[in-house]
Amino acid sequence: MTDREQRAAVLPGGVAAGAPARDGVPATRDGVAAAPRTIEIGYGGNERLMMNMGPQHPSAHGVFRAILTLEGETVVAVDAVIGYLHRCHEKLGETLTYVQYPTIASKTDYVAAMTAELAYVAAVEKVGKVEVPKRAQYLRVLVAELQRIASHCLWLGTWCMDMGGALGGGATIFLYCMREREAILDLFEALTGARLLYGFHQVGGTRYDLPAGWTEKCRATIDVVERRIDEYEAMLEDNAFFLVRTRGVGVISRELAQEVGVSGPLIRGSGVAYDIRRHEPYSSYEDFQFTVPVETAGDCHARYRVRMQEFRQSIRIVRQVLDGLPEGPISSRPGVKSVGQVRIPKGEGYARVEGARGEVGCYIVADGGPKPYRMKWRGASFSNLAVLPHIIPGHKVADVVAIMGSVDPVFGEVDR
Amino acid sequence: MTGHLVAAFVLLNAIILVVTYITLLERKFAARMQSRVGPYYVGWPHGWLQPIADALKLMLKEDVVPAPSDRWVYNLAPVVFLVPCLLIFATIPFAPDLGLADLNIGVLFFLAVSALEIVGLFMGGWGSNNKYALLSAMRAVNQIISYDLPFIFAALVPVVLTGSMQMSAIVAAQEGLGGWFVLYPVIGQLAFVAFVIATLAAENRVPFDILEAESELVAGFRVEYSGMKFALIQLGEYAHMLGTSFLGALLFLGGWLGPGPAWLGPVWFLLKAVVVFLLVTWVRWSFVRIRVDQILAISWKLLLPATVVLLMATALVVALGGGRGA
Amino acid sequence: MERNGRPAAGFWGELGQLTRAVGRAMGVTFRNLFRKPVTVMYPDTPRVYPDRFRGVLALTYDRETGEENCIGCRLCEYICPPQVIKVEMLKGEKRNYAKSFSLELYACEFCELCVQVCPTDAIVMLKTFELATTDRRELLLDKDRLHALGVQHEPSWATGNRLRDMQAPPKAARAEAKDARGDGKE
Numbered sequence A: 001m002t003d004r005e006q007r008a009a010v011l012p013g014g015v016a017a018g019a020p021a022r023d024g025v026p027a028t029r030d031g032v033a034a035a036p037r038t039i040e041i042g043y044g045g046n047e048r049l050m051m052n053m054g055p056q057h058p059s060a061h062g063v064f065r066a067i068l069t070l071e072g073e074t075v076v077a078v079d080a081v082i083g084y085l086h087r088c089h090e091k092l093g094e095t096l097t098y099v100q101y102p103t104i105a106s107k108t109d110y111v112a113a114m115t116a117e118l119a120y121v122a123a124v125e126k127v128g129k130v131e132v133p134k135r136a137q138y139l140r141v142l143v144a145e146l147q148r149i150a151s152h153c154l155w156l157g158t159w160c161m162d163m164g165g166a167l168g169g170g171a172t173i174f175l176y177c178m179r180e181r182e183a184i185l186d187l188f189e190a191l192t193g194a195r196l197l198y199g200f201h202q203v204g205g206t207r208y209d210l211p212a213g214w215t216e217k218c219r220a221t222i223d224v225v226e227r228r229i230d231e232y233e234a235m236l237e238d239n240a241f242f243l244v245r246t247r248g249v250g251v252i253s254r255e256l257a258q259e260v261g262v263s264g265p266l267i268r269g270s271g272v273a274y275d276i277r278r279h280e281p282y283s284s285y286e287d288f289q290f291t292v293p294v295e296t297a298g299d300c301h302a303r304y305r306v307r308m309q310e311f312r313q314s315i316r317i318v319r320q321v322l323d324g325l326p327e328g329p330i331s332s333r334p335g336v337k338s339v340g341q342v343r344i345p346k347g348e349g350y351a352r353v354e355g356a357r358g359e360v361g362c363y364i365v366a367d368g369g370p371k372p373y374r375m376k377w378r379g380a381s382f383s384n385l386a387v388l389p390h391i392i393p394g395h396k397v398a399d400v401v402a403i404m405g406s407v408d409p410v411f412g413e414v415d416r
Numbered sequence B: 001m002t003g004h005l006v007a008a009f010v011l012l013n014a015i016i017l018v019v020t021y022i023t024l025l026e027r028k029f030a031a032r033m034q035s036r037v038g039p040y041y042v043g044w045p046h047g048w049l050q051p052i053a054d055a056l057k058l059m060l061k062e063d064v065v066p067a068p069s070d071r072w073v074y075n076l077a078p079v080v081f082l083v084p085c086l087l088i089f090a091t092i093p094f095a096p097d098l099g100l101a102d103l104n105i106g107v108l109f110f111l112a113v114s115a116l117e118i119v120g121l122f123m124g125g126w127g128s129n130n131k132y133a134l135l136s137a138m139r140a141v142n143q144i145i146s147y148d149l150p151f152i153f154a155a156l157v158p159v160v161l162t163g164s165m166q167m168s169a170i171v172a173a174q175e176g177l178g179g180w181f182v183l184y185p186v187i188g189q190l191a192f193v194a195f196v197i198a199t200l201a202a203e204n205r206v207p208f209d210i211l212e213a214e215s216e217l218v219a220g221f222r223v224e225y226s227g228m229k230f231a232l233i234q235l236g237e238y239a240h241m242l243g244t245s246f247l248g249a250l251l252f253l254g255g256w257l258g259p260g261p262a263w264l265g266p267v268w269f270l271l272k273a274v275v276v277f278l279l280v281t282w283v284r285w286s287f288v289r290i291r292v293d294q295i296l297a298i299s300w301k302l303l304l305p306a307t308v309v310l311l312m313a314t315a316l317v318v319a320l321g322g323g324r325g326a
Numbered sequence C: 001m002e003r004n005g006r007p008a009a010g011f012w013g014e015l016g017q018l019t020r021a022v023g024r025a026m027g028v029t030f031r032n033l034f035r036k037p038v039t040v041m042y043p044d045t046p047r048v049y050p051d052r053f054r055g056v057l058a059l060t061y062d063r064e065t066g067e068e069n070c071i072g073c074r075l076c077e078y079i080c081p082p083q084v085i086k087v088e089m090l091k092g093e094k095r096n097y098a099k100s101f102s103l104e105l106y107a108c109e110f111c112e113l114c115v116q117v118c119p120t121d122a123i124v125m126l127k128t129f130e131l132a133t134t135d136r137r138e139l140l141l142d143k144d145r146l147h148a149l150g151v152q153h154e155p156s157w158a159t160g161n162r163l164r165d166m167q168a169p170p171k172a173a174r175a176e177a178k179d180a181r182g183d184g185k186e
Helices: A003-010 A089-095 A101-105 A113-128 A134-164 A169-192 A214-236 A240-246 A254-260 A300-324 A380-385 A397-407 A411-415 B002-033 B050-060 B071-091 B106-114 B117-127 B131-162 B167-172 B187-202 B227-252 B262-284 B292-322 C011-033 C075-079 C113-117 C143-152 C160-167 C171-181
Strands: A049-053 A065-071 A074-081 A347-354 A359-366 A372-378 B093-095 C057-059 C085-090 C097-104 C123-125
Touching: A049 B131, A065 A397, A074 A397, A089 A101, A089 A372, A101 A113, A113 A134, A113 A347, A113 A359, A113 A372, A134 A169, A134 A214, A134 A300, A134 A397, A169 A214, A214 A300, A214 C011, A240 A300, A240 A397, A240 C011, A300 A397, A359 A380, A372 A380, A380 A397, A380 A411, B002 B050, B002 B071, B002 B227, B002 B262, B002 C011, B050 B227, B071 B106, B071 B117, B071 B227, B093 B167, B093 B262, B106 B131, B106 B167, B106 B227, B117 B131, B117 B227, B131 B167, B131 B187, B131 B227, B131 B292, B167 B227, B187 B227, B187 B262, B187 B292, B227 B262, B262 C011, C057 C143, C075 C085, C075 C113, C097 C143, C113 C123, C113 C160
Parallel strands: none
Antiparallel strands: A049 A065, A065 A074, A347 A359, A359 A372, C057 C123, C085 C097
């Protein structure tokens, strides 16, 4: 808040009518109760405190500013300010060619980079009607599911750390989850050479094939991870402390979920059985058997249950892929030899994938050259965050952290 | 008179040394529970010099005082916080005759003085002129006051069983095989469990550490302190932690009683206090925290009635002749 | 204790549940106390790099002749997404060379695209990342530095030709695909 706002917040009378509330943004917003910018210390005791859960905060999951209006300990309104991580991805999509951009695409959702790259590459292939060989499709499914496991490990660790303190039980679960995530990242390192931002996909297939001995290592790692998930559930499942923090907190009703446009575990935790892998299968997902976990309660605990079950389903899919991986080329196009190699004829299209956080989508308008004319990125977390002003008011400050963790935003996706 | 001064000086230094190294113990213990190593390189190979390095760092840090803070309150808060935390050690006897002031109302003095830290805490939160600090100080006052009552009642169970508030008498009443009060059927165990839970809350340890809640309020009332003042607050916290561990070992685990010659007594005492401390640490590193209204609900709706009933049951047992009265 | 939105299981039932849950959680942490820590004591223990590790970049010499592999074709410069490579070509009689080759390692995103496009396997990535320095100018690698690095450390498996061979569809499939697409550019 600027100095002016801070003074206005403590003086009766408040900000002059019609003046912008902060940084040039108008004071009211449709649909969401605009927080009064004054403290009315009156007979009714309507005393409100505006607190900044600022961009630098241990549990902001990135750079996110939430201006909370508090009445005592209860949050009355939330104003979300984003854009601290804006890096002009969509403009980069116009200046970089189809062979260059996949490595950049992974930096939107940097926690689940494989699905981010997949969204871009799938969109380009859709517009250009490029075939992807079967082996490449299976490899894409393999890495996407491994990435989902790794991303959910990070989610569980950071969420428990937010709720339990960096010096406390939360940190314990965080380190256990990191231990498992490191094992999966070692797998990715053996496959691509990089741990976090892979550049694995290219238009027409994938860039890397499985090295020798990788399948055995993968199976061993998956077995270990599956056993450890049992341990996490033992630590959290019936834990009364955990349950009181998450049951009934941050309830997204079914109608709200569909209206605001959340996706992924958020909408599946609210009773809508929508999974892009099931409803619009891409990259041979129809060949695999898995169940789509759905919970109806809509609170943080339901989303937690959905993600824990997704762990197991992803492990199931990985095993099926490893068992049924066909031989063949990993790309329908020769390897990248020059920067303008891939030219996509005129057209436009949108491809969506089920990322760890929800629907990640990419809309490409191609004009026949080596670069898209326009690229629009639908980040899952951007739409998921839109639900916060609806569900947070009424809860306590401590619940804000629990809710944000269960929404699991990654700000690379939000701000692009 | 000088004898007392010298003894007090020695005791103070001993406490500070033990407190410093107990932070290292906690860090190593927590690290092993989290599949990692903990402090290692400083004082290779197991981080023996890490606490010294931390203390030096805090002493050399610049003391940043926020401009709009309430000067007197802000500067006095660490001292007001620290003094009760160190004063409680005065009443603890480390061996049958080795105690600074083995008052015959020892337990009462301990419990009363240890509750005074809340004043220093609130002064810190208020004087910092920081919304986060204030929020956390308000939560702290709520929480510590709520949990002092079950703490007192749980600590009173051994007192009732012994019939005296003098700490050495309580230890003397635990002589004999299986004499420790924690082994006293039903009442002893329940009282010990209640004591540990109340300690967790009185010490702002997870799951009751809503006071600091690093991920929300980033260090709570301590957030505006740096350098030596922060060191004093840390010292006070861990000293209080150690003090209640000593009290727990004394009330429930038999104090200095143990096999071997009499001079081994203080060693046993220290070991038992460390066991209580590690128990509390183990709980701390296993759970997520709960919200402040849930903390208060546990205290008023669960723990307080339970400890009251427990105390009445103890009184009944003693009246029926089961006490270990001195 | 209240349970939002669910009828309480009865006081003793809840208490029993709580005790069991507490015991289970503390049991997990207790068991971990006796597991070997997963910490790798780097740098005392050297890090084992996988074959394909994408580390620091370097320029290579030809195995047999000892000549520089780089022909100054600038393909790596054009493909680099953050544009950190700058090359100047020096024309020679039999083959071309790179007159100057600079790579800004502090901005490099280690995507391996330059390695991918190099026709002569000149630029490779090494199995090391240990180039930390206090002066950013040391990370502006010039040609000599790049060659020196290439000699000092072990290169990764990936070179341009190997990557392209791995990605290339077999000739029959390519011909088929070309027919099916008609006039699509490859």
